[in-house]
Amino acid sequence: MTNEDEGRAAAESEQESGTTGTGARVSADGREPSAGSAAGPPSERPDPEAGLATAEYAVATVAAVGFAGLLIAVLKSGTVRGLLENIISSALSI
Known part of the structure; x- marks a missing residue:
């Protein structure tokens, strides 16, 4: 397998799992959420009905x-x- 193939396989794996190689969550379009977004476990997200x-x-x-x-x-x-x-x-x- 070439380096290009390995990179493509890693990117596909990250998209499927919803994380980057560092373990950060990514959105459906593959971008990492910004620092101010409601990322993280549900217990850490602000309640929208608060x-x-x-x-x-x-x-x-x-x-x-x-x-x-x-x-x-x-x-x-x-x-x-x-x-x-x-x-x-x-x-x-x-």
């Missing part, structure tokens, strides 16, 4: 406050107040 629960709680809290404000505005209206007074007075007169 912080989502906090954002969901914030959105739900804002929605609840908005609904409470709307409910207070409706309950303070004269029409609703009259309906509630009629319901309470009819319930107490029974």
Whole structure:
């Protein structure tokens, strides 16, 4: 086997295993990932969903406050107040 054949065989082996001769991971196109990429074992990668629960709680809290404000505005209206007074007075007169 010539040096060229050995080099080609080593490159094919590296592509199949996903590593370079130094053991570094390579992407599907054969390039080594940059230092800032999410390479490494899954335990070392940042969680892509980290912080989502906090954002969901914030959105739900804002929605609840908005609904409470709307409910207070409706309950303070004269029409609703009259309906509630009629319901309470009819319930107490029974």
